[in-house]
Amino acid sequence: MMTIRSGLVVLVKALMLLLAFELIMRLIDVSTGTTVRWSFLAAGALVFIPLLLIYWSAEAIVDHMTPKSNEILVETPLKSDDLQAIVFSATGAYVLVTAIRETIYLMVFLFQTQPRALVVPIPIPAHLYLTPIANWLFGLYLLIGAPTLRRWLGNIRRAAPVPRPLEEE
16 A cells, blocks of 8 residues: 555656656757757756756655655545645645746757857846746745645634624515
């Protein structure tokens, strides 16, 4: 029987394998062109280092993502706060995957426009660098379980219902 913690470890490792596969495909695409951009290949190779570190330390990362580091069996009743933390962490992992893709896209854009930028400065659209930054910050916040957001949602759930005034007939 798989525990929730083990499932999250598998999820993190699967996301890192997906990113590594996508990066390999992009590096193959760049290297098959007429001119090989060695700087992009070097930068792409450097991206593998964090992917490997996250892959190898997935269990420690999951310990920080979940509210408790002990094994929780699926049959045991989960508190809503624990379930919320897990959902926020999984969502944060997805947002971080998106942020990594956007960062890779930004690197590709910068490397493709670099030779022309030396002659004529090319303005970088704001969304190309602001979106990855926002996704990195939001994704990391969700990955650690979004503690402030969980407390706020818990307070809303536990709030007493507002009594309605009686309607006059």
